[in-house]
Amino acid sequence: MATSPALDxxxxxxxxxxxxxxxxxxxxxxxPVADLAEQLDAQERKMYVKGKKIGSGQYAxxxxxxxxxxxxxxxxxxxxxxxxxxxEFGISYDSLREIRFLQELDHPNIIKLYSVFSTKSxxxxxxxxxxxxxxxxxxxQDTTNISYTPADIKSWMLMLMRAxxxxxxxxxxxxxxxxxxxxxxxxGEIKLADFGLARSFADPFQVMTxxxxxxxxxxxxxxxxxxxxGGGVDVWSCGCVFAELVARDVLFRALPENEINMVKLICExxxxxxxxxxxxxxxxxxxxxxxxxxxxxxKDQWMMAFRAIGETGxxxxxxxxxxxxxxxLNAEQVLKxxxxxxxxxxxxxxxxxxxxxxxxxxxxELTKMGGExxxxxxxxxxxxxxxxxxx
Amino acid sequence: xxHSLTEDDIYRTSTQxxxxxxxxxxxxxxxxxxxxxxxxxxxxxxxxxxxxAHESLRLIQRYSSLLLTTATHLAFPAPVKATAVQxxxxxxxxxxxxxxxxxxxxxxxxxxxxxVEGTHMGLAEFxxxxxxxxxxxxxxxxxxxxxxxxTLEVRQPFRGLKGVLMEMLNGAExxxxxxxxxxxxxxxxxxMRSLPGPGDGDRTKWTPPADGSVGMRxxxxxxxxxxxxxxxxxxxPASLTDVYFLYTPSQLLLAALQLADSPLTSFYLSTKxxxxxPARPKILATISSCADMLxxxxxxxxxxxxxxxxxxxxxxxxxxxxxxxxxxxxxxxxQDGSGEDGLEDEKAKKRKGAREKHEREGEDLFGPSLGxxxx
Numbered sequence: 001m002a003t004s005p006a007l008d009x010x011x012x013x014x015x016x017x018x019x020x021x022x023x024x025x026x027x028x029x030x031x032p033v034a035d036l037a038e039q040l041d042a043q044e045r046k047m048y049v050k051g052k053k054i055g056s057g058q059y060a061x062x063x064x065x066x067x068x069x070x071x072x073x074x075x076x077x078x079x080x081x082x083x084x085x086x087x088e089f090g091i092s093y094d095s096l097r098e099i100r101f102l103q104e105l106d107h108p109n110i111i112k113l114y115s116v117f118s119t120k121s122x123x124x125x126x127x128x129x130x131x132x133x134x135x136x137x138x139x140x141q142d143t144t145n146i147s148y149t150p151a152d153i154k155s156w157m158l159m160l161m162r163a164x165x166x167x168x169x170x171x172x173x174x175x176x177x178x179x180x181x182x183x184x185x186x187x188g189e190i191k192l193a194d195f196g197l198a199r200s201f202a203d204p205f206q207v208m209t210x211x212x213x214x215x216x217x218x219x220x221x222x223x224x225x226x227x228x229x230g231g232g233v234d235v236w237s238c239g240c241v242f243a244e245l246v247a248r249d250v251l252f253r254a255l256p257e258n259e260i261n262m263v264k265l266i267c268e269x270x271x272x273x274x275x276x277x278x279x280x281x282x283x284x285x286x287x288x289x290x291x292x293x294x295x296x297x298x299k300d301q302w303m304m305a306f307r308a309i310g311e312t313g314x315x316x317x318x319x320x321x322x323x324x325x326x327x328x329l330n331a332e333q334v335l336k337x338x339x340x341x342x343x344x345x346x347x348x349x350x351x352x353x354x355x356x357x358x359x360x361x362x363x364x365e366l367t368k369m370g371g372e373x374x375x376x377x378x379x380x381x382x383x384x385x386x387x388x389x390x391x
Numbered sequence: 392x393x394h395s396l397t398e399d400d401i402y403r404t405s406t407q408x409x410x411x412x413x414x415x416x417x418x419x420x421x422x423x424x425x426x427x428x429x430x431x432x433x434x435x436x437x438x439x440x441x442x443x444a445h446e447s448l449r450l451i452q453r454y455s456s457l458l459l460t461t462a463t464h465l466a467f468p469a470p471v472k473a474t475a476v477q478x479x480x481x482x483x484x485x486x487x488x489x490x491x492x493x494x495x496x497x498x499x500x501x502x503x504x505x506x507v508e509g510t511h512m513g514l515a516e517f518x519x520x521x522x523x524x525x526x527x528x529x530x531x532x533x534x535x536x537x538x539x540x541x542t543l544e545v546r547q548p549f550r551g552l553k554g555v556l557m558e559m560l561n562g563a564e565x566x567x568x569x570x571x572x573x574x575x576x577x578x579x580x581x582x583m584r585s586l587p588g589p590g591d592g593d594r595t596k597w598t599p600p601a602d603g604s605v606g607m608r609x610x611x612x613x614x615x616x617x618x619x620x621x622x623x624x625x626x627x628p629a630s631l632t633d634v635y636f637l638y639t640p641s642q643l644l645l646a647a648l649q650l651a652d653s654p655l656t657s658f659y660l661s662t663k664x665x666x667x668x669p670a671r672p673k674i675l676a677t678i679s680s681c682a683d684m685l686x687x688x689x690x691x692x693x694x695x696x697x698x699x700x701x702x703x704x705x706x707x708x709x710x711x712x713x714x715x716x717x718x719x720x721x722x723x724x725x726q727d728g729s730g731e732d733g734l735e736d737e738k739a740k741k742r743k744g745a746r747e748k749h750e751r752e753g754e755d756l757f758g759p760s761l762g763x764x765x766x
Binding site: 035036038040041082086087088089090091093098099101103104106108115116117118122124169170199203206218 | 396402404405406420421425468478485487490502503506507509513514515525528529532533534536537538541542543544550553554650718
């Protein structure tokens with residue numbers, strides 16, 4: 001099936017995949033009173049020793065921890081806070097989504113959820129992969145200390161695209177891809193994290209919310225309030241990340257960050273969506289564009305800003321940031337693009353720059369809710385978190 | 392060299408496969424274990440006549456059925472129903488009805504399924520529509536999450552069935568690629584027109600036209616009828632038997648289709664499974680045994696209202712007194728465990744102190760509150 005080496009997912013076959021937590025069998029010998037579920041829960045809980053707190057946010061605290069059986073095996077434990085909203089609807093949608101999807105997805109470029117356990121006080125604890133090298137955003141922003149090459153960008157993007165492709169193959173839309181949700185492992189690997197806004201692909205005709213994805217990384221169809229969409233939303237976000245890695249600045253940084261400014265910016269930088277370049281767009285409920293018409297930007301114009309990734313790189317970038325989601329490449333097509341096999345070769349893991357903020361960045365990152373803008377002062381992100389109808 | 396994952400590889404990584412798939416023997420063993428634990432416990436608290444394992448199972452089946460009707464009443468989509476029922480059935484693999492009677496747990500699993508599948512209904516409204524309190528719905532939530540071993544995905548056959556429907560409709564219109572043994576799309580359409588009619592016991596409502604000349608329109612009708620009949624099988628019998636524990640979603644949907652219209656399904660399978668494929672006999676046998684299980688279901692097996700009342704009266708006499716009041720016992724458990732979170736408690740106290748201080752100052756600034764009854 002795979003015609004491009006980029007498409008080959010380098011996972012171990014399932015039989016060889018090692019879970020850090022051994023799957024306890026139902027037949028383990030019971031104490032007479034605790035029921036089976038409680039016993040299993042306790043078993044999981046007892047496998048880890050909680051260390052110091054490495055992050056604390058509104059929604060979760062994150063602790064470093066290690067396995068009882070092996071002090072060198074570090075993990076991060078994300079303890080979800082029981083907030084006031086728990087009375088309103090119990091365990092939050094975000095927590096449920098994150099647990100649901102991470103339990104299913106096992107891929108080298110997706111953060112691993114080793115286990116979940118609860119404590120007597122009924123807190124959920126997610127045992128996650130320990131990713132001590134921070135996140136991609138910190139690397140992008142640290143322009144004084146960190147420099148990286150187009151080969152590094154290719155390597156990072158390849159890992160991101162493999163993660164995205166794998167999600168889509170499993171019928172999962174991430175819906176919040178952005179540099180600070182890309183954590184860096186000790187060996188330099190990129191790990192897609194934060195599945196709090198994810199959902200599984202809808203059946204045809206099932207309405208989905210358009211109020212999702214952090215605003216700077218949100219594709220035009222969602223600004224136009226499309227209720228039916230697919231993997232293209234994630235590909236657009238990946239395109240934004242790609243451009244951000246090259247330019248070391250957010251591609252569509254609308255300030256103040258509202259929908260109108262975002263659409264304006266997309267029109268300026270990509271072109272005005274019209275019936276010509278996107279048949280049917282004018283029928284979308286939220287279709288509004290600035291009165292001044294801007295033609296689709298030519299490849300030459302893109303080349304001026306993104307010369308570093310070469311002509312094939314720019315070709316790929318343009319195809320990921322195509323306005324019409326039906327013409328935009330899907331994750332598989334992205335991986336089949338010749339960019340990945342062209343010179344330069346993607347950097348090897350050991351040659352990639354590290355130091356994306358370290359443990360602290362991981363701690364911070366894991367405490368966040370999806371949809372938040374991570375850039376300090378920027379406030380409200382307009383993603384409806386609590387009342388998320390039809391998500 | 393890295394290899395590409397097949398659909399089967401991907402399914403084998405799912406929690407449904409890893410944790411919730413059984414052989415008939417291992418499924419029975421888990422249930423035996425859970426029941427004997429419950430009996431052990433019942434002897435400790437001194438219960439008289441204890442519900443048998445069989446009676447427990449029938450009660451769970453009855454509540455699975457109630458979940459379907461309640462969810463239909465609330466207009467929840469099919470995936471919510473299937474998820475809720477499987478949550479309930481998974482819950483009772485490691486818990487006994489003696490400890491947590493389904494009368495309470497079914498509300499919790501339905502609301503949880505609703506949230507997991509992204510169907511939004513406020514807790515207050517949900518509680519009102521099933522005549523209970525929000526507190527009651529949430530009381531067992533952690534218990535349920537724990538019993539589900541914090542896995543929330545239920546892989547279902549509905550999307551796959553829709554896929555087969557579309558594939559077959561395309562075939563009927565001759566819009567297919569080349570299939571082994573059949574020259575072209577037109578060949579497929581023709582073969583589909585000349586298929587023998589549904590068998591005697593088949594569930595489809597479709598019958599061949601009286602004059603025997605089957606056109607494309609007829610084949611389309613036939614496919615749609617088979618789809619509807621299969622869907623009914625997947626909604627009810629699949630929810631009220633153990634098939635989800637024993638078979639994969641694709642086996643389920645093919646079994647349902649086979650019961651709906653066997654010649655049509657055989658044809659469909661022939662386009663997917665080469666006659667000489669060594670896996671073919673095994674696959675067909677699995678589908679058949681799944682179909683047998685679905686077919687053996689009969690609505691009359693489900694407890695009537697009176698029978699249920701009778702069993703629940705019996706259950707009342709042997710149920711675990713320790714979990715009688717879920718709301719209270721979970722609140723107590725939280726209290727119990729709060730020692731582990733001492734740090735946070737301190738913070739909470741600090742926050743509370745600050746809030747109260749604010750309130751006091753606020754009162755000073757704006758005078759005392761007007762009192763609730765004055766307005």
